[in-house]
Amino acid sequence: MLKEKLIEITTNIATSFGATVTINFSCSFPPTFNHRQETQLSYDVAKKVLGEERVALLTEPGMASEDFSYYLEKIPGSYFWMGIGPKEYHPHHSRYEFNDAIIPIAAEILAQVAIDYLNQN
Numbered sequence: 001m002l003k004e005k006l007i008e009i010t011t012n013i014a015t016s017f018g019a020t021v022t023i024n025f026s027c028s029f030p031p032t033f034n035h036r037q038e039t040q041l042s043y044d045v046a047k048k049v050l051g052e053e054r055v056a057l058l059t060e061p062g063m064a065s066e067d068f069s070y071y072l073e074k075i076p077g078s079y080f081w082m083g084i085g086p087k088e089y090h091p092h093h094s095r096y097e098f099n100d101a102i103i104p105i106a107a108e109i110l111a112q113v114a115i116d117y118l119n120q121n
Helices: 002-016 036-050 069-074 104-118
Strands: none
Touching: 036 104
């Protein structure tokens, strides 16, 4: 509906001024699909590092767009979100302030994922 409305409105505006308009749409990123085994590994590591009560497995798809999807098309992997604590603003908001305290926790999880992966393989 958004595409149709955009074409309709811009065409009408252009026509009213005796002009024409051309609109090209492109999808910038493919969907991000996690691989089952790698997601299970990340989930298990996060529970080990953070405790089971602090980890949630999302079961419904989200609408976020992410260029990491290009990696997952080529190599099995898992894209996961890290909680950042209470947030006043969304991470893409100009007033968002990154919670630096999460960096060592995220690094520990990523390092442990690599260690456990290498030990399994």
